[in-house]
Structure formats: C-alpha cells, structure tokens
C-alpha cells in the first residue's frame with residue numbers, strides 16, 4: 001500500500017529581480033494528495049484522544065488541589081473540628097447542607113448564596129445551618145491559596161469530615177467542583193424530598209439524581225446524627241378538641257410517640273428541636289436502623305423504609321451489621337457528592353461563598 005502524507009507547503013521565494021525592501025512573496029504550493037485510509041485513521045485517533053482528555057478534565061479527581069492548594073483538606077478538617085467542638089450541632093448541619101446543595105442544581109454551592117429569592121429563602125431550607133463554618137474555611141483558604149478552592153468542594157469536604165469526626169467512615173472524595181452562579185427558591189421544592197412523600201415519590205426524586213433505592217436507604221442513615229424541629233414530624237399527630245396531641249400514625253412506637261408529644265406539645269415554640277436519633281444523636285453509627293426496627297423513626301419518611309417491602313431487608317441488614325452500613329455509606333456518599341457537578345470551564349471559583357463574583 002502506498003502511503004502519501006497529506007501536506008500543504010509554504011514556499012517563500014525571492015526572484016532576482018525582486019526589490020529587497022519589499023517583503024518576500026509568499027507562494028502557496030500544493031502537492032498532489034493521494035487518498036489513503038491511514039491519515040484518516042490517524043485523524044480519528046487524535047480526535048478520540050482529545051475527546052478522552054476533555055472528558056477526563058470534565059470529571060472530578062482525587063489530586064485536584066495537590067499542586068495548587070495541597071493543605072486544603074487539612075484546613076477544612078481543622079475548621080470543622082474546632083467549630084464542632086464548640087458547637088456539637090455543627091456536624092448534623094453540615095451533612096444536611098451538602099444534601100440540600102447537591103439535590104438542587106448539583107453540588108455547586110448554590111445553597112450557600114444569600115439574597116432575595118435564592119434557595120435559602122424556600123421554607124424547606126429555613127432550618128439549614130452550618131454556613132458560618134463554610135465561610136470561615138473559605139476565608140482561611142483565600143489567605144493561603146486565593147481564588148483556588150471552590151465553595152462546592154469545601155462543603156463536600158466539610159460534610160465528609162462531619163461524618164468522620166462523629167465516628168463514621170473517613171471517605172476519600174475527589175474534587176474539582178466549580179461554584180454555580182444561579183440559585184432560585186423555585187428550584188428547591190421540585191428537587192427536595194419532603195417527610196410526607198410516599199416511597200414512589202422518594203424513588204422518583206432520588207433516581208432523577210442517579211441514586212438508587214439502596215442509596216436512598218443508605219443516605220437516610222444520615223439521620224443517625226442531628227436534630228429536627230417539631231414541625232418536621234407534627235403530621236404524625238393530631239390536636240384534639242382539648243388542645244392535646246394524639247398519635248395518628250400507626251407506624252410509630254407508642255412510648256416513643258408519647259415522648260415526642262411531651263417534648264413537642266401542641267403550640268410548642270418553633271425553636272424547639274428533638275434529636276433525630278433518640279439513642280446516639282451525636283454518633284454516626286447504625287443506631288438509626290435499629291431505631292427503625294423498634295418503630296422509632298422520627299419522620300414518616302424514615303418509618304416508611306421499614307414498612308415498605310422494597311427496603312425492609314436493607315434496613316435489617318444495616319441494623320445488624322454496622323460495617324455493611326459504613327461500606328454502603330462510603331459508596332452512596334461519593335455518588336451524592338458527585339451529582340450534577342460543574343467542572344472545567346463551567347461556573348466559577350467564588351471569592352466569598354455567600355455571593356457570586358461580581
């Protein structure tokens with residue numbers, strides 16, 4: 001097979017009669033091109049390699065800040081640790097915060113943006129917290145490696161650390177998330193699960209984020225730490241004509257229900273909170289699943305995991321084997337923190353986590 005390279009040559013020739021003060025005359029000269037399949041093959045090979053490289057750069061990576069900000073994870077972990085030691089409610093807040101970020105517009109720190117009509121102004125986000133911890137980690141990082149670390153990565157690292165410092169598994173998570181420039185309250189409701197949702201409704205939202213039924217059961221295990229306001233489970237009770245609450249949800253253990261009614265009586269202050277896990281609320285363990293077996297799931301959306309045929313086996317599995325829960329948690333948390341990430345040229349690296357760059 002004869003192979004002729006495809007080429008175009010540029011000839012800069014100077015004739016003897018030419019005036020030397022003038023620039024050389026450029027003559028384009030094309031050599032005959034013979035068709036051969038090899039150059040075409042090379043062309044497609046190069047194209048394929050380029051698109052592979054582009055795809056790789058558009059995903060998260062484990063050594064993303066290795067050169068640009070090598071101590072980023074240490075800085076975030078220290079910030080989370082010191083904030084949590086003075087305020088033990090911080091780990092729960094950070095963990096819930098990453099969930100509410102990643103489900104709306106992907107893990108892009110859209111939930112951190114302040115202002116009229118941003119995600120924070122939706123009722124479902126009113127009880128979120130932990131923002132100040134992210135802000136202080138960001139301030140620190142802006143001093144050490146300015147303009148380098150995204151708020152979305154800080155939040156993912158911080159939530160990961162929240163789990164580790166409360167006794168859960170330490171998970172290596174990749175980085176490279178970029179910060180979004182949009183945040184709208186109207187996007188919250190269609191993307192966040194409410195405690196009153198049926199199993200089918202929960203499955204629908206989770207699967208729209210690429211999360212399976214296994215992920216739903218696993219990630220609900222986050223309710224092994226943290227707290228909730230009385231309004232989050234008030235639908236399980238009804239006020240009688242004497243202003244007294246009575247249990248109307250048969251899936252709740254009656255003595256636990258009595259305890260909840262005592263802590264959250266009718267007309268209780270809106271600021272009262274109750275531990276999600278009545279046994280070990282500050283430990284990230286598999287107690288949540290044991291509670292479910294004892295019919296002590298705080299939210300209706302927790303109890304449903306035991307009541308539904310499709311999820312009961314997994315609840316039992318996690319209740320009996322913490323290692324199995326932790327393994328599953330590590331996998332599902334990686335998926336959660338990779339939802340709809342913006343990478344490469346998308347979005348921006350915010351200077352301040354609560355506002356987009358001007």
Ligand code: HEM
Pocket residue numbers: 089091092093095096099127128129193194195196202219220222223225226227228229230232276299301
């Ligand atoms: C499956 C559907 C879910 C529902 C319906 C749900 C609902 C709720 C509600 C209503 C609260 C109480 C908020 C308050 O009153 O202050 C809460 C708290 C919490 N949720 Fe969920 N959640 C779900 C899944 C998740 C997931 C996937 C995570 C994280 C991976 C998570 C992490 C948390 C944490 C840590 C708290 C405690 C927050 C704190 O201590 O401030 N939840 N959840």
Ligand SMILES: [Ca+2]
Pocket residue numbers: 100101102103104105106107108109110111
């Ligand atoms: Ca988001």
Ligand SMILES: [Ca+2]
Pocket residue numbers: 224225277279280281282283284285286287288
């Ligand atoms: Ca616990």
